[in-house]
Amino acid sequence: MRVWSSEHVFRHPWDTVVKAAMRKYPNPMNPCVVGVDVLERSVDARGRLHSHRLLSTEWGLPGLVKAILGTSRTLTYIRERSIVDPVGKKMELCSTNITLTNLVLVSERLVYTPHPEDPGMTVLTQEAVITVKGISLGSYLESLMANMISSNAKKGREALEWVIGHLNLELEGWQPLPAAGREAPPPLALRFPAPRTQDTGWAASQRPGLDVHALRMCQRGHSCLLPVCPGTLRRGTLERGRICYIWANWLPFLFFFWWKGFFV
Numbered sequence: 620m621r622v623w624s625s626e627h628v629f630r631h632p633w634d635t636v637v638k639a640a641m642r643k644y645p646n647p648m649n650p651c652v653v654g655v656d657v658l659e660r661s662v663d664a665r666g667r668l669h670s671h672r673l674l675s676t677e678w679g680l681p682g683l684v685k686a687i688l689g690t691s692r693t694l695t696y697i698r699e700r701s702i703v704d705p706v707g708k709k710m711e712l713c714s715t716n717i718t719l720t721n722l723v724l725v726s727e728r729l730v731y732t733p734h735p736e737d738p739g740m741t742v743l744t745q746e747a748v749i750t751v752k753g754i755s756l757g758s759y760l761e762s763l764m765a766n767m768i769s770s771n772a773k774k775g776r777e778a779l780e781w782v783i784g785h786l787n788l789e790l791e792g793w794q795p796l797p798a799a800g801r802e803a804p805p806p807l808a809l810r811f812p813a814p815r816t817q818d819t820g821w822a823a824s825q826r827p828g829l830d831v832h833a834l835r836m837c838q839r840g841h842s843c844l845l846p847v848c849p850g851t852l853r854r855g856t857l858e859r860g861r862i863c864y865i866w867a868n869w870l871p872f873l874f875f876f877w878w879k880g881f882f883v
Contacts, residue, residue: 621761639782648778668703
């Protein structure tokens with residue numbers, strides 16, 4: 620068993636740091652966390668917020684460690700329980716892995732409290748207990764995993780600073796997300812200008828079954844069987860659209876006449 624601990628001071632108030640901790644994932648500093656699911660959340664009689672979450676992580680263990688552990692599995696699940704006391708200004712978070720527990724057990728505890736001398740700062744106390752079970756070179760693996768936890772803890776602190784920066788931008792009104800009461804922008808999608816009034820009546824939002832392959836073919840100058848050629852809308856003219864419309868309507872009849880032998 621190996622115990623790792625650290626202490627860090629954030630130059631931000633406790634409320635801000637706790638908000639960032641609750642919104643920590645996803646972030647670019649911890650890409651190993653690939654999923655977060657809230658299993659339970661409640662408020663007790665003392666006004667404390669209890670949260671139970673499931674984290675999906677990619678440990679990214681070195682090949683040597685995988686060989687020693689005798690497994691190639693890197694996706695692990697972590698159970699996380701947290702208690703936020705807004706009156707006592709304390710947040711306690713405990714997490715442990717629920718995957719590969721027969722080989723490795725990592726229990727981690729984080730406590731966020733205001734700085735005793737400066738209420739504008741926050742103290743983070745972090746502790747982890749690593750236990751490798753029934754494997755040779757267990758002490759070596761515990762030391763290696765302690766180094767990994769130390770590195771990830773540094774990235775986690777950087778992630779909190781990153782989230783706090785975004786929170787400050789939101790407070791200043793320069794947030795990337797829409798403000799309250801403002802409609803969110805539509806998702807990215809293929810968009811085409813609306814046709815002119817002399818078009819056949821097929822509005823851009825009314826074209827059913829728009830085929831991306833047909834669109835690419837049309838923009839490359841090939842024949843298009845769409846009712847209104849998207850290339851026409853892109854170029855701002857309607858002549859090619861009329862030609863495509865005629866071919867789309869008359870081609871089945873021409874094929875029928877040819878099959879019946881009307882054309883020799």
